[in-house]
Amino acid sequence: MRNVFIKTFALVALVLSTITPPVSAAQRPIRLATTTSTDNSGLLRQLLPPFEEQTGYKVHVIAVGTGKALRMGRDGDADVLLVHAYDDEIRFVNAGYGVNRRDVMYNDFIIVGPESDEAKIQGLKDALSALTNIRQSKSAFVSRGDDSGTHKRERWLWQQAGITPGGSWYREAGQGMGKVLQIAEELDGYTLTDRGTWLAHKATLPHLKLLVAGDERLYNRYGILAVNPKRFADLNFQGAMRLIEWVTSQQGQDIIKNYKINNEILFFPLAAPP
Amino acid sequence: MKPPLFLFRHVTKRFGDRVLLNIDQFAVSEGVCALISGENGAGKTTLLKIVSGLIKPDSAKVHVKEVEMSWAKARARIQRNVVYLHQDPYMLDTSVERNVAYGLRLHKEPRASIYEKVADALRWARLDHLAHRNARSLSGGEKQRVALTRARIVNPSVLALDEPTTNMDQQSRISTYQLIDELRNEGMAILVASHDQTGFTPIADHHTQLVGGKLIEVETAVRRSRGTKITRFPG
Amino acid sequence: MESLTDASFRALSLLVSGDAELWAIISISFGVSLQAILYTTPVALLTAYALAHFEFPGRRTLVSLFHTLLAVPAVVVGLTLYLILSRSGPFGDLKLLFTQTAMVLGQMVLSFPILVAMGHSALQSADQRVWETAHTLGATPLRAMFTVMHEVRYGLFAAVIAAFGRIIAEVGCSMMVGGNILNYTRNITTAIALETSKGQFAQGIALGIVLLVLALVLNYSLSTLRHRLAMQA
Structure with missing residues (x-):
């Protein structure tokens, strides 16, 4: 009897989840702390809109220096970081502040x-x-x-x-x-x-x-990482993971590869194809 | 008779449409005390300020020792020779001593000689006990005496006094009359604008009344002879 | 995040230990703002005197213009100066952008209307008799002007203090035309902005304390002057 109840509940939940559109107004925004170079260069304006469209997430870009971005991650003021200081990033992850670091691109x-x-x-x-x-x-x-x-x-x-x-x-x-x-x-x-x-x-x-x-x-390597959800309860960890997934996906990497100013490539994709 | 120091002719001054002054002739002579009386608002202050070079008339011919000159040129001469005293004299925000020294300090006189002269002048005006007080804290009569001393010390040929005895008690009035008389006897030309006719008539050599922008000669009751010592003052 | 008390404690120790970088920033702030005030005050007070003392066509328009200029935001002054001094601007050859000179210029522009407007109302409050007394006792127009200014000196001091208070606390213009270069054009306010963006709060707090103390001192002297002014009247 109890088993049937759970099965029914699961079924209802499944049905509901399929009819709920992926775009939901209730999605919490993702706070992306990143270096000024990704924002100043205009890359994010190409990379983020398709992601927002497909997932319904809003990304709030906070363009600061890498040092500040890492610090914001440590303080729980950001959900996901796109930075370029490889050694510091590794240290950040090892200290338990961040998870799921992935290479993104280099220039x-x-x-x-x-x-x-x-x-x-x-x-x-x-x-x-x-x-x-x-x-x-x-x-x-x-x-x-x-x-x-x-x-x-x-x-x-x-x-x-x-x-x-x-x-x-x-x-x-x-x-x-x-x-x-x-x-x-x-x-x-x-x-x-x-x-x-x-x-x-x-x-x-x-x-x-x-x-x-x-x-x-x-050589300048950019990495992306999520802030460790165990440290702060109110992080948008799911959104952060979705964004990391997107940036390192074939589609995201193609956008990076094709982003040019005056016919010059700015960033070269680095994420291993999934 | 010596020619007048300054002779002003055809002095006009208007405020907007109103003609305030239209004076044919006004003479300023050494050793003469001229009293100008008139109603409030008759233009006494304006006339004195023109004669002192503080207000520019709309038109005027000025003769300085019988030489006619432009206003700009005459004004410089006037400024050097005439000192104007306000009805309610302005005390600079400093000591009595420094107020009196102001005129001397404008010229490059050595400090020591300035303060010697100031000390003398303060004794003359019987103000020496107030030398270090802030001049703003004085009474009306004392302020008037400071102003008089401050004017006398620059040794002007002409003193223009605007209502010098209003707001004064009888005692201060008498000492003011005495000081003025003394200055006149030293050879200064004194111009007094006042409606305190009775007080000034005994020392005035000449009395005119300002009516409708014009100066009218007033016959003084007693034409005093020069050099008479004044001993009595009417109430 | 470093707790506020920890950061404040470190800020105080930076101040008392005479941290070289911190005090360099403070001295740049004072150096630049004092220079600006020093150069602007004579010109501004002359202008204020002319507006208070002479009747000429357009005088009233000028007075209200200066009152309007009081409200011009520092960033607008910064932007304008930036465009003028930039290498592609009309005075680009002087290479003044991102120098202390540019900051001084910006602060001069900012302090000028304050000095003129406040100086003007102080001078206007001066009794007409001051000028007449000075003039009749033989003062040249210049000496008469100094006498008038001396008589309203508390009002003029107040103008200078208010102007100094504004420019030393100003951030927009200094940031734009100074460029916030360490040991050169980084002053208290631009440093606070930078330290916050770097996530280093202690130095920001230390500098904020300096500004607050300064504001206190300036306000105290202003109210003392106001008191004197009231006594004088």
Whole structure:
């Protein structure tokens, strides 16, 4: 008797679930904390709408530096993180703050600077000697200074080159990539940027030029991960998982692959096909 | 007789449509005390301010020691020679001493000599005991005396006094008459605008009344001879 | 999240331990705002005096214009200055954008209408007799002006303090034209904005405390001046 009741209940539930449309107004939004580069470059505006349409989820994008994004994840202020600081991400997962980290895509960092190129770094294949030249010529270098993924990479590069940057030539802006590029443009300075943001802003930066690229130290990997649902009760973990699934799906990866600005690819898909 | 210091001719001043002043001739002479009486609003203050160079008349011919000159040029001469005293004199927000020193400090005089002169002047006006008080805290009569001292110290040729004795008690009035008389006897030209006719008539050499924008000569009852010492003042 | 008490405690220890970066930020704030006030005050007070003392066509329009300018948001000033100073703007060759000079300029623009409007009403309240007394005792027009200003000095101090209070607490314009560069154009307000976006609250709180203390001091001096002003009247 009891068994029949459960079976009936399950059947009713199943029927109800099939007639309930996938798009439900009651879906809670997914809070995506991400780096400024994915948002500034315009990628998210291509990647997210089809997801929202198919699943009925709304995605609230909070574009901040990677450091802040990770911190928001730790504090339960975001459900899912799309960031680019591989070592920190692994540490984040190992500490139990996040789960289900997946590679998403990669692009590369580049060093841009003024046309005059006083530090003579154009064409160098080695990022470290480029930085050394900049340091020696005391040309202005604009740093993100905001603990973002790009900033972390920049500090790592200086460290690798054995230089402690500081002094009046080293300007810490503390702002997003787009703003830092503008500052470099105005101050005739060098800066480290992700290729995506550079391509998106290049047209408005007539005095800046791509000078160094191709060093494997400049490789820039983006990962996505969900915030550990065990830590906070009110996380939208299901939504987070659906989003991760979408971003790493064939469809999502195709959108990334096909996203171009001025005929240049910004990001290269990295997720293993499911 | 010496020519007048300043001779103002055809002075007109209007406010909007109303003609306030239309004066044919007004002379300012050394050692002469001229009393201008008139109703409130007759234009006494405006006339004094024009004669002191504080208000620009709509038209006027000014002769300075018999030389006719433009208003702009005459104004500079007037400013150097005439000091105007308000009915309710403005006390700068500082000590009595510094108020009196103000005019001297405008010129590059050494500090020591300024304060020597100030001390003398305060003694003259019997204000020395108030030297370090804030001038704003004084009574009306004391303020008037500070103003008079502050004016005298810059050594003007002409003093223009606007209702100097209103809001004063009898005692202050008498000492004001005395101070004015003394200054006149030192050779200063004194212009007094006042409706306190009785008080000033004994010391005024000349009395005109401002009526309808015009100056009318008033026969003074007693034409005093110059140099008479004043001993009595009418009630 | 770091608890508020922990962050506040760290903020206090940053302040008392004389943290170099923190105090550099504070000194940039004061340096820039004091410069702006120093350069603006004479011009603004002259303007205020002209508006209070001379009758000329368009005077009333100008007065109400300055009162309108009081309400212009800092970000609009920042945007305008940005466009003017940017390399593609008319003064791009000066390369002033993202420098302290640009911040000083922005704050000058912001403080000018406050100084003019408040200075004007202070000077207007001055008795006509002040000017007449000065003039008749032989003061040149310039000296007469200084005498008038001296007589309403508390009102003018109040204007300067109010203007300083506004520009040192201003964030939009400094952020836009200064660029928030560490040890160069990062001042108290832009640093607070940045530290919050980085998730580092202690420094933000420490700087907030500085601003609050400053606001207290400024307000206290303002009310003291108001008191003096009332006594004077």
